[in-house]
Amino acid sequence: MNRTSLYGWGRTSPSVANVVxxxxxxxxxxxxxxSREVIARGLGRSYGDAAQxxxxxxxxxxxxxxxxPIGEDGTVTVGAGVSIDELLATSIPQGWFVPVTPGTxxxxxxxxxxxxxxxxxxxxxxxxxxxxxxMRLVTPSGAFTVSPTNxxxxxxxxxxGMGLTGVVTSVTMKMLRIETDQVLVDTERFNALDGVMSAMxxxxxxxxxxxxxxxxxxxGAHMGRSILTRGEHAQRDDVEKPALHGPKAARLAxxxxxxxxxxxxxSIRAFNELWFRSAPRHQVGEAQSLSTFFHPLDGVHDWNRxxxxxxxxxxxxxxxxxxxxxxxAAISRLSSSRVPSFLAVLKRFGAATPGPLSxxxxxxxxxxxxxxxxxxxxxxxxxxxxxxxxxxGRIYFAKDARLDPTKVRAMYPRLGDFLAVKARVDPExxxxxxxxxxxxxxxx
Numbered sequence: 277m278n279r280t281s282l283y284g285w286g287r288t289s290p291s292v293a294n295v296v297x298x299x300x301x302x303x304x305x306x307x308x309x310x311s312r313e314v315i316a317r318g319l320g321r322s323y324g325d326a327a328q329x330x331x332x333x334x335x336x337x338x339x340x341x342x343x344x345p346i347g348e349d350g351t352v353t354v355g356a357g358v359s360i361d362e363l364l365a366t367s368i369p370q371g372w373f374v375p376v377t378p379g380t381x382x383x384x385x386x387x388x389x390x391x392x393x394x395x396x397x398x399x400x401x402x403x404x405x406x407x408x409x410x411m412r413l414v415t416p417s418g419a420f421t422v423s424p425t426n427x428x429x430x431x432x433x434x435x436x437g438m439g440l441t442g443v444v445t446s447v448t449m450k451m452l453r454i455e456t457d458q459v460l461v462d463t464e465r466f467n468a469l470d471g472v473m474s475a476m477x478x479x480x481x482x483x484x485x486x487x488x489x490x491x492x493x494x495x496g497a498h499m500g501r502s503i504l505t506r507g508e509h510a511q512r513d514d515v516e517k518p519a520l521h522g523p524k525a526a527r528l529a530x531x532x533x534x535x536x537x538x539x540x541x542x543s544i545r546a547f548n549e550l551w552f553r554s555a556p557r558h559q560v561g562e563a564q565s566l567s568t569f570f571h572p573l574d575g576v577h578d579w580n581r582x583x584x585x586x587x588x589x590x591x592x593x594x595x596x597x598x599x600x601x602x603x604x605a606a607i608s609r610l611s612s613s614r615v616p617s618f619l620a621v622l623k624r625f626g627a628a629t630p631g632p633l634s635x636x637x638x639x640x641x642x643x644x645x646x647x648x649x650x651x652x653x654x655x656x657x658x659x660x661x662x663x664x665x666x667x668x669g670r671i672y673f674a675k676d677a678r679l680d681p682t683k684v685r686a687m688y689p690r691l692g693d694f695l696a697v698k699a700r701v702d703p704e705x706x707x708x709x710x711x712x713x714x715x716x717x718x719x720x
Contacts, residue, residue, distance in 0.1 A: 280295045286323040313332030315329045318356075326438050337356050368521065368522045369520050375450060377570055381523055392436035396623060418701075419445075436634030459563070464504045464557070469607060476622070486623065507569060536649065635670065
């Protein structure tokens, strides 16, 4: 075991744990038996403290590897420690893409299950675990193969369960057939928030992928001005030189922590102005690479260092369709506070899964990157919590670093169902994390 200081991608809540690296399912089982408090960890891309256990044991799952052959129907079995990046390097040249990807490829498959990650296509294809046909799960009570038809309760408790039901060791899933490594993208620029929300509500159903960048630094008539990008996978006949190349490696790197305060209202306002003006007012059918469209930030290694030593909070919430005014109120609160948001992303969600802790619900989701430092930030986030709670929405655990635990049960009304399944497979409460203790998700 190595005592190691660990933190999430936001770099805000470090803690020290004993890190071990199992290589087999038997190794995982042995560590679960021997450890009082344990949680699995992939590539550490959850933003808060979900993959940490202060004073306990953290299982680094990256040696749980292996990518099986991809069947004619796209079915593939992948080790939980394999990253989406590694899977795509194998699958794209064969004409297959992951059915759901978050904004980074640097996420392990086990982590994608634990957070039940979503992407730009949730309104069409749902979340990651919708495409999982079965998984191997090692719990303190034993190892199981679970699926939507074989112990569905445990399967769906694990989907979005933040690693608290056990350790996923392998996942069988269905990939998406593609003909090229490009996406045909339509881009449209909107001078205010109401325009982009109207366009998304009326037109997203015509696209597989849709996402809007929102400027949260503008106020008045131009509050929430936005750039909407929507796309479809390009067919061979759609592009001049069809090819199937794997992901592009990062070409840039941030070699050290930026000075504190580099990302301040002035610098972010200037960046947002440049970004907004550089986007086309209306463009149809632009061919973009898969890497450019899905994972632009992966082009910069260690980009989280731009936020300095104090790090940043990513705050993501979703609200039902009928509560779209909550998005407007949240951006209004943020813009009036002058708390800078370097990146704000608006998407539409489709149908939810049966997972009691899975985040998406039909409606809207907004994700905000907020540098730590401004004195107004804690109060602004508390206000956003109240807006979300009043609207019947919820906060994404994979991004959270500071939610009040008294709000969790209202945001996730089926928490009791999750805890009942957890008690069945982990009756002595071995599976626990800093996040679980902070938000009272352990069942103790």
